Every structure is written in C-alpha cells, then in structure tokens.
Amino acid sequence: MPAGSFRSSFAALLAGAALLGCAGIEPAQMALPAGLSGEPVPVAGLGAGRSGTFSVGNQRGSFQRGRDQLSLFELVSFDRAATRYDLALPDGSRTQAACVGRQTTVTVDALVGRPRPFTVQCEWRGARNARLTLSAPSWIPGTRAERSGQYTTGSLTLELRSVHEVQGSKLSLEAPIGYVMHHEGRPVGAVEINGSTPRLWRPAAGSTLHEPVTLAGLAVALLWDPAAGLP
Numbered sequence: 001m002p003a004g005s006f007r008s009s010f011a012a013l014l015a016g017a018a019l020l021g022c023a024g025i026e027p028a029q030m031a032l033p034a035g036l037s038g039e040p041v042p043v044a045g046l047g048a049g050r051s052g053t054f055s056v057g058n059q060r061g062s063f064q065r066g067r068d069q070l071s072l073f074e075l076v077s078f079d080r081a082a083t084r085y086d087l088a089l090p091d092g093s094r095t096q097a098a099c100v101g102r103q104t105t106v107t108v109d110a111l112v113g114r115p116r117p118f119t120v121q122c123e124w125r126g127a128r129n130a131r132l133t134l135s136a137p138s139w140i141p142g143t144r145a146e147r148s149g150q151y152t153t154g155s156l157t158l159e160l161r162s163v164h165e166v167q168g169s170k171l172s173l174e175a176p177i178g179y180v181m182h183h184e185g186r187p188v189g190a191v192e193i194n195g196s197t198p199r200l201w202r203p204a205a206g207s208t209l210h211e212p213v214t215l216a217g218l219a220v221a222l223l224w225d226p227a228a229g230l231p
Helices: 003-023 210-222
Strands: 041-044 051-056 059-072 076-088 094-108 111-126 130-135 148-153 156-163 178-183 186-192 199-201
Touching: 041 210, 059 210, 076 111, 076 210, 094 210, 130 210, 148 210, 156 186, 156 210, 178 210, 186 210, 199 210
Parallel strands: none
Antiparallel strands: 041 051, 041 199, 051 059, 059 076, 076 094, 094 111, 111 130, 130 148, 148 156, 156 178, 178 186, 186 199
C-alpha cells in the first residue's frame, strides 16, 4: 500500500475511534440532596429547539423560548431570555406559563461585573395561577452563578435553589446543572437541566406537591440561562 494511502486510512481509523469514544460519553449528572430519591421523569422533546412540543410522563405540552443579547461597544451587554409553555393537566384543563429573565453585564478590560444580576419572573394563567421568581444573590466577579427563588400558588410555597455539584466529583460548576425544590425545609423535587433532555424528580401523583413541582420544574428546564452559554 502506498505511504500516502496508509496515512489516510490510519487517520480515518483514528477519527472513527474518536467519534465512537465521544458518543459513549454521558452528560454529567447533578448531585441530589439527602432525602430525595426515586427515578426521574424525562422532559422529552425539548432538545435545543426554540419551539415545539414536549412530554413529561403522561402529560403533553408545547413551548416557545429564546434568548437575545444586545451589546454596546463591547462594554455593556443586555441579556434577555423568554419562555412560554402550555401544558395539559390530568383533569383535561390547561395552564400557560410565561417567563422573562434579564441580566446586564459590564466589561472593562479583564474585569466583568453585573450591575443587574440575572433575575427571572414567571407567571401562570389559565386553570392554574402561580408565580415564580429567581435571582442571582451576588454580582461579584468570580463567584458561582447561583440562583434562588420561590414558586407560590395560593398558600403553598416552594423554595428553589440552583445546584452546582456533580455526582462523583468534588469540583463544582460555575453554571447551574439543575435546581432542587424545598417545601417547609425538606427537599421534595429536583430538575436536572444538563444535556438535551432535562430530568425531573417529583412526588408521586396524588400528592399535593406533584403538580407544583412539575410546573416549577418545567419553567426552569425550558429557560435559557446566560450562565450556561446557550443560544
């Protein structure tokens, strides 16, 4: 075999092996808090799309989402992320969620600051009325992009906190890998947003927390957070 042909075949073999190796790599999984277990439910159908349909368990819905960034002279950038989804509830009724996230970033030489840290406001209409707020507690450069907030419906409140720890690793991530939801101080649900198919941990059907955890989890699963570097 000529030397040139051998080199080409060997290079192709190496490239194929690299692709197979990458295909076998699974996304990192978020670390779950003690007391939260069970099998997660995938939020199927989202992928990287800006619109489409999805399913979570036996429920079906549709979504629209996007993220825009306006930059002024490479000094100030304004991020805006928006999400809408419509979900069919088990009783046949429907609820609609609308979320808007905003952030302002200032860059001077190598210094980056956020005079307006990332904040999210969500509102549900239709068969269910609820509100969700998320905010970054700090704008200090070099800190993790932590988010915390609340989902409220009637007299029920869920506390949300971003998760940055990964299973099997002592290192934490800068951007959230997911969120844990607490009710009266104990973890009752979680959503992992890493990868193209988010995963949702929620109480069993029939629990008063099953639906609130589902609705809040879908909102943060759909949102494109600027910290994650998504479109």
